[in-house]
Amino acid sequence: MKKYSSKRSIQILAHLLQQYEISNIVISPGSRNAPLAIHFAEMPGTFNAFSIIDERSAAFVGLGMAMSEKKPVAITCTSGSAVANYYPAITEAFYSNIPLLILTADRPTDYVDIFDGQTIRQNNLFHQHSYGDFQLLEDSKENAEDINFDLIKKAIELCIEKQGPVHINIPLEEPLYELVSEIPAFPDVEKTIKHKDYEIPSNLVADWNTSQRIMILVGTRDYSPELENQLTQLVKNHSVVILCEANSNLYHEKFFRHIDRYIFNFTEEDYKNYVPDLLITVGQNVVSKKVKQFLRNGHPKRHWHLDEVWQPDTYFALTEKVEVKPEIFFSKLLRFANLEPKPYYNLWDVLRDKKNAKHEEFLNMVDFSDFYFFNKTSQVIPENYNIHFSNSTAIRYAQLFDYGKRKIYCNRGTSGIDGSTSTAMGFAIKNANPTLLVTGDLSFFYDINGLWNQYIPPFTRIMIYNNGEGNIFKFIPGPGNANPNSLDEFIATKHKKNAEHLAKHFGFSYTRVEDEPTLDRVLENFFKPDADAQPKILEVNTYGKNSADVLKSYFEFMK
Template sequence: MKQYSSKRSIQILAHLLKEYGIFDIVISPGSRNAPLAIHFSETDAFNCYSIVDERSAAFVGMGMAKSTKKPVAITCTSGSASANYYPAITEAFYQNTPLLILTADRPTDYVDIFDGQTIRQKDLYQQHSYGDFQLLEDEKENSDEENFNLIKKAIELCIEKQGPVHINIPLTEPLYQLVSEQPAFPPVEKTLRKKKEEIPSHLIAEWNTAKRIMILVGTRDYTEKLEMQLSQIVKNHSAVILKEANSNLKHDKFFAHIDRYIFNFSESDMQLYAPDLLITIGQNVVSKKIKQFLRKAKPKNHWHIDEVWHPDTFFSLTAKIESTAEHFFGKLLNHIRLEPQPYYNLWDVLRDKKDLKHDEYCLKTQFSDFKLFEILAEKIPNNINLHISNSSAIRYAQLFDFQKNKVYCNRGTSGIDGCTSTAMGFAMKSVEQTVLVTGDLSFFYDINGLWNNYIPPYTRIIVFNNGGGDIFKIIPGPDSTNALEEFILTKHHRSAEHAAKDFGFQYTKVEDEVTLDRVLDNFFKHDTRPKILEITTQDIENAEVLKGYFDFMK
């Protein structure tokens, strides 16, 4: 016989989650949130997942939301458990990924009296959430009506903003009183708001008078519609479109390797290639060089297109366009002239020159992290979900062609802390194969991302282990200090082999290019267990190989 929580606030919460189609719940263990765990797991509508580590659990929830493109609820007990959610919440906030955060709490009058597992949870995430709500205890007057309205508002805000929203739920004891039937609730009148999206006429004039139009696409999910719209713009060389690995766009006339082209720009180059109209789409841009270039370029006009965020990344923002890119370009294309511009040819000549040099360098490069990404770009199967960890991994990926796949990377705050957990959460909700390519520090830091009973057997993890945070040998500054190896690079001799065994993954280790070529094809084939491939490059001067690349590209 089914048993449900007797807590009215939890019954109302479950009813509203079902009404708005939020069915995936990530639950971390605890007593204070036991009413939520009991109620959700006993209700047939919900898909419940038990993830022990709250920091990992929140990233898993974020990965699931990115995979399904629907909100996911995460719930934990009170105290430090809720604080452990924070890294993923900041990432979801800057990526606009819908997380509904359900933190169980002690009664309000227990705060700051040194009761166990009790902290100031109300408004805990207010700097990085789109809404913070605190429910009333069931015993309070009008609690049913108040809680119904608060939860409804929170869910709708999470959907509208496509970002994290927090509901703190104080619960009095007893926590384990159960009922065998759920009460009936009235139907929900949904009040989700739709935005009015119109194009100001002066933007059409700005486009039609501009001679040097650049469209820069940052982090975003793939949509066929936007790809077709931008393809129409470049068909006649009307604009230069720069994209990154995780922009998820493909077209031969898009410029896909920004750093390859602009890394060694001189002051005169920056003036020569600068746009007069800059249009930016999507979230965070990986390339630091394009930020430096465009900040110096100071384009006359800069439009940013997004439903929520309008950051002045390049200190030149002139138009905040609150719209999806697909809707905006769908309307814009009806009003603008698509005329060939010499600006495109200028960039195209640069691309041809740099691509030839890139190919020449690759031919003479020995086995290294750089060569590894060249090989992976050729060998990774088409049309998989490719997750790439932060730091050097995503930077290497920018230099090669991964556009045959959907590429994801946590570029909201650009941390290494939840890359594995996010990828595993994504894999849990995808019927397509998910492959994570990660550096060793990202992998070991987020090792609890593997403490997960729901990882599909076709999931694959590739760890390139160079013995530390090799990025700090690449960027200028750290190598000038005596603290580099122990405190910044964090040199180590760890292997992924024991982690693979502990968490039930098949494991393979390679140390040279010949072995890598031999094992890769079989590695991606479906099997009964997920797999980890560890590629060791600890004895190779990877930083020198990459520095040599950019010196060669001058």
């Protein structure tokens, strides 16, 4: 016979999660959240419960699941410092608009600040990086059932509406392990999630139709076939210039998909020649610092940003906050837009042809290095793979190469290295297509607990390019001015570690390569199923290959 938690707040929570079809629950072990763990684990037809021990990793795993399934995922942990370990993933979800429902178990409210074990100030802990913070009442409090029902409903709807993290703190009195065999019936929910109506203002249509230099810049966002089709219609007659990045997940031969190839050495005169009159931005964080520099220095006359939640003035030129999904905006615009050819597109197209030719010329000269690794692997990844790139150099290298129509992801909300592996593994667990993580050594070693779970599919693949340091600090401006000793030890953090024993410990097959012929040979079979049905790690050792110098020489060559 199944046994459920006797806590009414937990029973209500489970009922409302079911009503809103939130089924994935990432659970980290503990005693204070035992009522939640017991309750969700006893309802396998309703909830998919996943046990992830490290709370910091667990939150990123949940983030990856939400990213994969495009709907909220709940994460739950015990009280105290366990809760604080969620924070890095919550900031990422906040700035990436990924819906996480954070369910933190807590001591009763009277226990805060009396030095009871595992008790901190949990209420409103994530206030600056969540879209809502809710504190439930203990079951013993007056009207707790009705109040908690309303609070949980409001929290779930806010999570769905804002597509971001929302926190529910749940004080629980002992006993924690009291069980019941039946759950009382709760009423069905009348959902009140808001949906915005939108009609495009006539002045925006007029601005579009009178602008001669229109640029659409697409940052980090999930794949949208509707948006891709709309932008294709806008660009087919060369009416606009559309810049996008690897993780913009848009593909068309007339889109400009390798921004840094084209604008790396722009001068003040180039800023004037190439800057748009009308800049329209879509999506979130843009990886390229060069395009930020170009647009900030170029001063476009008008800048519209399209997003339901965020309206950042990234380029210090924002004139219109369009608070609606880009797909809705462009569906309205296409009814009225003048799509005549513009010389502005040809200006950029000539630049692209020139730079792409130089890019291909450089590829014929490059030796074994990180650059070689990214070029080679971009050609062999199967089309059905989702690709997750870690921060920091991995996603920057990815901008330079062509990955076709493969779906590409990276934690660019806060651009940290701390949860790349956990996010990719969470994504892999919930996606029907296989997942590849391409990661640098520091990012991989930082987040090794991302491999500490039993749910990783056997067709998951990880490629580590190990240059023995944080190589980004060898080519970005600034760190090179530091004393070599401090640069190597405290900034680039040189090391000689490899992932061989970690791979064995976590049940991955492992291969290490150190030269071009071996890499070429290994890649032939890397994506094929493993005989032991294990996921695979390929570590590419580029110690001492001066990868930073190769990248610097690339951009010097591209001038």
